[in-house]
Amino acid sequence: MSVEIEAEDVIRLVLQFLKENDLQESALALELETTVKINTLENKEAFVKTIKEGEWDVVLRHVVDLKIPPRKLMDLYEQVVLELTELRELGAARTLLRQTEPMFILKQRHPERYLRLEHTLSRSMFDPKDNYPNGMTKEKRRNVIAQALASEVAVVEPARLITLLEDCIKWQQHQGLLPLDTKFDLFRSSDGIQSTEEDAFADKEYSLIKFPGKNTYAECTTFSPNGQNLITGSVDGFIEVWNYLTGKLRKDLKYQAEENLMSMDQSVISLDVSQDSELLATGSTDGKIAIWKLQSGICTRRFSPAHSQGVTSVCFNKEANHILSGSYDHSVKIHHVKSGKLVKSFEGHTSFVNSVLYNWDNTLVLSASSNGEIKVWDVTSGSCLSTTTPQRETSVQLLLSIPSDTNHFIAVTKSSTLFIMTEKGKVIKTISHPDAKDFISATVSHGGKLVYAVSEESIMYSFQIATGNLVGQKHLCKAEVIGISCHPFTNVIASNDETGLIHLLKHE
Template sequence: MSLEIESSDVIRLIEQFLKENNLSRTLQTLQEESSISLNTVENVDAFKKDIIDGNWDSVLTTVLNASVPAKQLGELYEQIIVELIEMRELGAARSLLRQTEPMQLLKARAPERFLRLEHLVSRTYFDIKEAYPDGTTKEKRRHAIAKALASEVSTVAPARLLTLLGQSLKWQQQQGLVQPDTAFDLFRGTTQVVKAEDDAVPTKQYSLIKFPGKKTYAESAVFSQDGQLLATGSVDGFIEIWNYLTGKLRKDLRYQAEENLIAMDNSVISLAFSKDSELLASGSTDGVIAVWKVATGHCQRRFSPAHSQGVTSIAFNKDGTQVLSSSFDHSIKIHGLKSGKILKEFRGHTSFVNNITFSADMARVMSASSDGTVKVWDTKSTSCIATISPQAQVDVPKGALNPIGGAGGQTVNNVIVVPNNPDQILVCSKTSMLYLLNIRGQMLKSFTHDKKSGADFISAAISPHGDFVYAVAEDSVMYAFNISNGALVNELKLTDAEIIGIATHPYSNILAIYDEKGQVMLCKA
């Protein structure tokens, strides 16, 4: 059974809020346009006491925002004028008598009473018997007016609008619809969009996600494009959505609150959110890709198998209708979400394809492979535009295209498009060097920590605005470099365990670094 809410009640809630926040002109306008008056007081007894004690400023403020019958309102004004005359506040008495609407109504309906007041205000002295005839007194008149006005108003607790909104949010939290530790945009009915920060290097761990069991750990992690979620894919096939601010599981997602986690049959080694953050794609070691609706946990599409071997990397196109994937089977494919079919295939790598990404305009695909090369592909034709070695050669002129084949066959772990510089890419290979290249393969800059051994880079990421490069290495250290001058600006040792990967937040200076001991370390500047 649905409960109907009267629009007049909503208006009164707004009117009370306006009154309590001293927005008197707005309140008056709303009452005039809606013809709905507040007609409430916080405490009827206090209202009556104000009348009996003659606190007329407070009384008038209350009745002006209420709908009081003309008869009772006229009696109130009449009494106030008499008391002003008694105190010889004749100017104020004349103003109330001649310039207020209740007194003009009194003049029209009871001219003899109006003339009596005119006579009182014009006299040079105050005659109490003339002011209070027939044995009445000031106190009796006040009590009578208090009784009459009290029957016209009702009692309402203060701040009802805020109270109801608070109760609504509390109920939504209890139902798992709103995360308690997340900032909430009450007007839009959504969690607040994270505001972009100026780039700064994360230097401290502020939270830790720890997977249960000795053999459970995250194989992949990614932040959503809107900056609200952190997803992890584990070695046991589970996919979990986290509140990255607290390191706690998002229980506002009903399926997680009920412990019905998203899961695949094998280890989840790649994850990607769609641009609108509504879809999450996952790839597993058995070559399967699944696309999930984040809000419900339902599988929207399954490609089984998408590849003959493990899916190493995934990316959505801009409108979320296609999924780009790479695999240990040396191939790159584009899959259609609507058709469920393979739309395009890119072949040319001679070893594992470890990472793929679209260019900013979606016209090109970049891939990183264990064959020691980065390839640039035309998205439409699937033809290879360039094959790039991520390591400079001694006999190659500075700035020239590096030769095909790589240097010593060093594995290329990942390739990243630089934010705010879409024609530049960062390449992380299994060496102690990172390379900044343009899209044609020309070397622009290199980054290194200068350690001789045992510290080859595993994975890299770039800060939201492209000012810093972050890379995790075999020595379990996160290295931060200034992208403009190549300088090493920070080293952060978080664990003694082998680090698997790193993910950076799209707007904030936050990193998620995950290791083989089942830890996801959340760091901030």
């Protein structure tokens, strides 16, 4: 389910928080910058009572925080001036009449009413009959004003912002989007979790996702950077968003609840999510790329086609305004996400491009191919800066960034060896296991200390990146595993196999 919230309502929540915590200067600055008034009261009955009893000092203090139409403000201030005049508080009455905005508006729009007030102030005595004609009285006039002002404001409970944030966290926990019994700091990390979980080997299967039909399975999986979604791209072209804690399809997303799934014409073989978790890029076997809004399921851009053959890898840049892609057609390209225009094309590979990656500051592009070459490209000029072959005549299946190390990346080759390399393409370390068959996929743990690699025998090996030591291994399933991905904050692993199963594992 998607809920749209007006920006002004958010500002009012912040204003209430600031005023409740006696941050008056900050509240005033926000009001001046946005021209938004809080327009709420804790107790409307009490407000109405103060008007009916003529407690004008209290009423005017409340009115400062409310957005009242000029017509009703003029009626209010006019009444206050009259009652001050009746009490012979002439100095205060003149100040209100001559130095307040509602009375200035009254003078411009209704000069005869303004002059009548000036005339009343100049008289030596106050005559109620002259100022409350046609059977009107001071009490009746107060009642009319009270009803008029009360209709313009809403009642809001104290500490509304904090209450809503707490309710939001509880709802996400109830939906399984956030773990239970976890401390939250809303100003740390992208999901608000005060993460203290160290990298650890995830080897306990806690949930299983089963795709319907005999020939339906996930070709690729990825977690969104905010940690809330597991996303799959299927052989039948569908893209689905899952609750990774429960293994259930997320039905709180309206389009999925209505069975209006995101889909492409042919098999989806590559996925990537923007850093703000708002956009999803999908690549398919017919060379097309689609950009989706993850929350609504709306496709904002299709590149038809982006390549002449299947799109094996897609990657957003930091700003999510460019999408990098590699293909079976041997090419590497960058397209503009909004305009759809080709920004840069990198030519030079002579075999399938299996994986593409931006370096940490988006100044370089790295690409890996089936003939074993890894190329490093300059984003601005498009020139190839280096070509490295980690292992001769051995396909490079995948390039992985390391969260804790922006200067290095991991190359996964179709062998029993992983290569740690600099962003300039130099090999600085190798990680291997003597019993492992060829690795077909891998992923790096959320803290960047472990790398998980899956062999052709569907055995998952976990190594320490710093030392290369084996942490643990697990036989995932009898079927052939296609891919593996890691949650961005916790020790959770998702592996997809050819039988339509996704195995979800965590650290015991």
